[in-house]
Amino acid sequence: MTIERKAPTGILGFPVAPFKANGKLDEKALERNVQFLIDGGLTSIFIACGSGEFQALSKGEYQAMVEVAVSVASGKVPVYTGVGANVSQAIEQVKLSEDLGADGYLVLPPYLIEGEQEGLFNYYKAILESSNLNAIVYQRDNAILQLETLQRLIDYPQVVGFKDGYGNMELIVEQTQTIGDRLEWINGMPFAEITMPSYVPLGCNTYSSAISNYIPHISRMYFKALLEGNNQLVRDLYVNVLLPINRIRKSRKGYAVSLIKAGMEIIGLPVGNTVRSPIIPVEKEHYQALEQILKSAFEKYPVDNKEVSH
Structure with missing residues (x-):
């Protein structure tokens, strides 16, 4: 079988891991989450990643989430x-993903250790060599790749994309402008809509969207306006929706995940406000503030599902 060496483009969907009140994974709620993202016009599903509380999943839960998404x-x-996390675990997860019919995988940073460039290269290399599936390399936290390291990794045809969650513009300029269209460049910064205007001129046509779990129509409207140069609409969306949500997100550690679940609950998706330690649920004051932002957003920018197409 010939594998198309192409990464997803556009707005990427990152489902959460919905938990019941007893702490167990809610597969029915996950089904609704994934379907909502697809119905909302997102171009792909990235399951059991950071938004999906990757760090807190058992092996059985991980498998169940992949099965639901596929x-x-x-x-x-x-x-x-x-x-990710460690090489042996990552290789197991790659093989399981392949067996379950996934189209590719995103390599998350290694657990805790900040390695030298040669060590990072060997981490990614071992994972890449375990499968022929398409792979996206993720740069963030303790996995920051210098240009030479990334150039060595793209000798592997499996590497179809590069996701930046670090935000060092000097480094991302060097990477994107030297390597060019060999890779799909993905803005993976927390709340990527905030920084996307800096990434688009560098060739980033793709980003991961947390808010698409509850307001995908706003993500689509924003991205379309950005690409078309509709600066007034971009500014209005920043002032009325994006920046107010971002201020709440930054107020507590872990809100990058738990605020997604709060937003989903507010719009009626059955995920509850339950997260696993060390993440904390959204506090009442912040939950109510998000409710008001979303109420106003739906009034100002109503959903038009006719815009959605795949």
Whole structure:
């Protein structure tokens, strides 16, 4: 079988890991989450990644999440899985993802250790060599790749994309402008809509969107306005929706995940406000503030599902 060496583009969907009140994974709620993202026009599903509380999942839960995503997506959009933490675990997850029919995987940083460039190269290399599936390399935290290291990694045809969650513009300029269109460049910064105007001129046509779990129509409206140069609409969306949500997100550690679940609950998706330690749920004051932002957003920018197409 010939594998198309192409990464997903556009706005990427990152589902959460919905938990019941008893702490167990809620697969039905996850089905709704994935379907909502697909219905909302997102171009792909990235399952069991950071938004999906990768760090807190058991092996069985991880498998269940991948199975749900592949089943619901049913070939309509590609499904990528999160793999990482340590080499042996990542290789197991890659093989499981392949067996379950995923289209590719996103390599998350190694657990805790800040390695030299040669060590980082060997971490990614071992994972890449375990499978022929498409892979996206993720740069953030303790996995920051200098240009030479990334150039060595792209000798592997499996590497189809590069996701930046670090935000060093000097480094990302060097990477994007030297390597060019060999890779799909993905803005993976927390709340990527905030920084996307800096990434687009560098060739980044793709980003991961947390808010698409509850307001995908705003993400689509924002990205379309940005690409078309509709600066007034971009500014209005920043002032009325994006920046106010971002201020709440930054007020507590872990809100990058728990605020997604709060937003989903507010719009009626059955995920509850339950997260796993060390993440904390959204506090009442912040939950109510998010409610008001979303109420105003839906009034100012109503959903138009006719815009959605795959």
